[in-house]
Amino acid sequence: MNSTPSPIASESIASARRTLSIEGNALRALHDRLDDSFARAVGMVLACEGRVVVSGLGKSGHIARKIAATLASTGTPSFFMHGVEALHGDLGMLTARDIVLAISYSGAASELLTVLTVAKRMGIPLIAITGNPQSQLAVNADLHLDVHVEQEACPLNLAPTASTTATLALGDAIAVACLEARGFSSEDFARSHPGGALGRRLLTLVRDVMRSGDALPVVRAETAIPQALEEMSRKGMGMTIVVDEHRRPVGIFTDGDLRRLISARGDIRPLAVADGMSPNPKTVPPGSLAVEAATLMNDNRLTQVLVVDDNGLLLGALHMHDLLAAKVI
CATH class of the missing domain: 3.40.50.10490 (Glucose-6-phosphate isomerase like protein; domain 1)
Structure with missing residues (x-):
């Protein structure tokens, strides 16, 4: 040639x-x-x-x-x-x-x-x-x-x-x-460009894209695994949040936790969510930037993160898919 x-x-x-x-x-x-x-x-x-x-x-x-x-x-x-x-x-x-x-x-x-x-x-x-x-x-x-x-x-x-x-x-x-x-500042620039990628990254808050209310999969620690799986399937987040009597998150039970529990215990039907949940889940406040939540999730290899208020009470949850849909990432 x-x-x-x-x-x-x-x-x-x-x-x-x-x-x-x-x-x-x-x-x-x-x-x-x-x-x-x-x-x-x-x-x-x-x-x-x-x-x-x-x-x-x-x-x-x-x-x-x-x-x-x-x-x-x-x-x-x-x-x-x-x-x-x-x-x-x-x-x-x-x-x-x-x-x-x-x-x-x-x-x-x-x-x-x-x-x-x-x-x-x-x-x-x-x-x-x-x-x-x-x-x-x-x-x-x-x-x-x-x-x-x-x-x-x-x-x-x-x-x-x-x-x-x-x-x-x-x-x-x-x-x-x-x-x-x-x-x-870059924040000032974003306010002039709310429709652009920078605007979405610097103006979108967690509360703007989080799931809340009936969309949240929530169970108590004593909930049987089969019932927890039904809640997970209905809400489609690949996990369920485990809360105490005051609605404070005490753990999270994910698809990964389910696989590990089956591998370790075999028949999981008699077990409660508390037997397989991951305690101390990562949380973010609703007023934080969605891009900051994305960074937290990426750094910790998480698919979901919980949203809590100043008193630690559950307000919502954020899935990586939510951030992708909002074009924050």
Whole structure:
């Protein structure tokens, strides 16, 4: 088999490397060019009592939408306002408590200049991100951030490529700087992403997924093994909980305990659950994270764990299948 790349493949790889090299150079130049203007922009965003309204159109509009989404998901209330739609009613979204982040590489987009005029009339600070510090948008903004690039990755130097990469990276830098300044935590992030995997892991509590009430298999220590097996079969948890007269768990009788008891005693029909149960079962409180219960179960090679209140009274039980169904693990 010939492993030599075809001419087309070689040209494609070379083109890709040129693109990545040009865009990497643009990011390095932006890195070196950052100055006090960036710190001031972060300070303005942190001081904002309303929302950061990110606006742009064309390719800059796509980048603006992503920056707004990143800000919002990392603790900075934000939304995207399209530069054209702004002139047809969406300017009504603005309040005097907001900040506008306007993005235009040329700095000459007429729609954003109109947004600038309205923002100034309302007393709303406007931060401009452009590639032309001498542009009308840059000069008239309250603060300007320069994303100028020496060349686009496009061989015609026309399609926004390196410039949009630099703009997106600058937006990420603003969002992360604000995140760190606020002490934004993984729990905060999860609250903004309750439908995602992280949200489920950090927001789902044991009480949200545990089995309780009539769904719990429960017997007393003196219950005969045959009756205990009937309870196990009805409730489908592969075990039954053994409780005392106060409904405190004193043991657990599992399928594994049953097999060991049969191996040791043969005829188990005359025996009580107490003869084969595992004492001192592992327990968790209902307010603990479900992922913590999963860790406990995994570390101790358990399929089930019991849920008790502060007084040790039985509240529920959690099966590994419950955690899988809730997509906690």
